[in-house]
Amino acid sequence: MIMFRPTSIIKFSIIVHASLSSPATPSSPSYIKSTTSSYPRRVAFTSSSWTPRPSKTFLSASKSNSYKKKKNPQSSNGRAGFGKSPPQRSPPAEASIIYPQLEAQVRQTLVPSPTDGTNERSGGILSEEMYDRLEDIYGLDKFNFGGVGAIYKSIGVSSGEEEHSDQRDATAAVGGSGSLFDDILNGGSVDRDNTLDGLFGSSTSKKIGNKESTKYASNQGYDLNLLSPFTKFRVLHTDPMVLAIDDFFTPSECDRYIQISQDCEEKQQSDTASPTKTNLQPMLLGQSQTVGKDSRSKAQRTSTTWFHYYEGVPELMVKASRLLGLEGIHRWEEPQTVRYRRNEKFTWHLDALSPDEAMNQSGAGQRVATLLVYLTDLPSEDGGATMFRDLGGGDGSIPLKVRPKKGSALLFFPSAGGIPDAPFDIRTLHCGEAVSEDAENEKWIAQLWLRQRKYTPTAPPGNDHDSAVGAMGAFCESGESA
Numbered sequence: 001m002i003m004f005r006p007t008s009i010i011k012f013s014i015i016v017h018a019s020l021s022s023p024a025t026p027s028s029p030s031y032i033k034s035t036t037s038s039y040p041r042r043v044a045f046t047s048s049s050w051t052p053r054p055s056k057t058f059l060s061a062s063k064s065n066s067y068k069k070k071k072n073p074q075s076s077n078g079r080a081g082f083g084k085s086p087p088q089r090s091p092p093a094e095a096s097i098i099y100p101q102l103e104a105q106v107r108q109t110l111v112p113s114p115t116d117g118t119n120e121r122s123g124g125i126l127s128e129e130m131y132d133r134l135e136d137i138y139g140l141d142k143f144n145f146g147g148v149g150a151i152y153k154s155i156g157v158s159s160g161e162e163e164h165s166d167q168r169d170a171t172a173a174v175g176g177s178g179s180l181f182d183d184i185l186n187g188g189s190v191d192r193d194n195t196l197d198g199l200f201g202s203s204t205s206k207k208i209g210n211k212e213s214t215k216y217a218s219n220q221g222y223d224l225n226l227l228s229p230f231t232k233f234r235v236l237h238t239d240p241m242v243l244a245i246d247d248f249f250t251p252s253e254c255d256r257y258i259q260i261s262q263d264c265e266e267k268q269q270s271d272t273a274s275p276t277k278t279n280l281q282p283m284l285l286g287q288s289q290t291v292g293k294d295s296r297s298k299a300q301r302t303s304t305t306w307f308h309y310y311e312g313v314p315e316l317m318v319k320a321s322r323l324l325g326l327e328g329i330h331r332w333e334e335p336q337t338v339r340y341r342r343n344e345k346f347t348w349h350l351d352a353l354s355p356d357e358a359m360n361q362s363g364a365g366q367r368v369a370t371l372l373v374y375l376t377d378l379p380s381e382d383g384g385a386t387m388f389r390d391l392g393g394g395d396g397s398i399p400l401k402v403r404p405k406k407g408s409a410l411l412f413f414p415s416a417g418g419i420p421d422a423p424f425d426i427r428t429l430h431c432g433e434a435v436s437e438d439a440e441n442e443k444w445i446a447q448l449w450l451r452q453r454k455y456t457p458t459a460p461p462g463n464d465h466d467s468a469v470g471a472m473g474a475f476c477e478s479g480e481s482a
Ligand SMILES: O=C(O)CCC(=O)C(=O)O
Pocket: 021, 346, 351, 372, 384, 385, 386, 387, 430, 431, 432, 433, 445, 447
């Protein structure tokens, strides 16, 4: 069965190989299960209530025009520039069966990264253009707010007057509207100029008052500005943007995340403890359970996932929020670690949620950013790369393969920036390549998804964002976890 039809852009009768990675509270108290047999189960999702309006232009294409005034990284080397068609691509056969090739119009919006720019090398500084794109397309106006030679964007918390993204999100979560997704689901219309604001929960129609701003700021309890800035960016793809941040985690941070996950596995296997807010033990989920409450999203991955208390992973919460320039952590889903043993993988999927899932879960909305941190190194012969089927690497190779590099983070945006009025960017179709049978290391990643608005965690039991403030504060002060 054809699962996704990019050809039907206009009447977007979506058939999604539905969200494959949405977390869920496990339905069974037995957290360890090895049910890999039903892979890959393909289930069509058809939303009759959701029919985006026709659209003639592509968001990224229209955004592209403004960048022509600036230094266009594509023009210098004769590669496809904004608005031009990249070379024809032949995606891997396996993915084409499930997800047909992108339609020509959509392919035109793929803008590969330059091969000769400084951003290609690890250690490069993110260019002004990239900051602009992060702000204009993805709504991140304080991205990384620093860096040697980069644009300094401080996250101020003292005035009480500044309108922060999370504060706006909090407003939206308690009744603010005007978001693209609200609009799509309600069958209304949305002004193109408001689309990005809505997408990222930053509707200006309901501004938050000074009083609430002050309260929010003073409750924060940690200062992200104390962290030294990230400096090692690689722009792996320009549009849609895929970034690597090579100085995200230290090797010891990587090791600690693996260790706490493994410890928990041992304890749960020997039935000596289960996760509680006191022991902060992460919760280990079985394979098929990692992918959602609903039957649409079963068993696409053969890896194992742990859900962590926010409080138990302050490094991740602090660094992720600092990278994206967020005031608070309330929009992050449950932090996760994932282990892929030899031969394990995660098949082609989109991280964006189906519209109904996005509107459930306490109105948290769509997944707007995926951040994953590689906790182990895997050389190319060992497999385990994150692969983007329709994006090209800097050398023109397809698919774009991101090799796991210990401590390096990968950031991309599953929903904004694609086809206007569609809640996900189908160009970000990706997978976790199988780890080779004889690979030296297992592949481990830590992972976070950012939602449009405040998210209510469901696991481990009693998990909540606010409890992490103390641990995050301690980490910000000392640069080390407590
Ligand atoms: O493991 C990877 O490289 C990708 C993981 C992923 O795409 C996901 O968990 O959604």
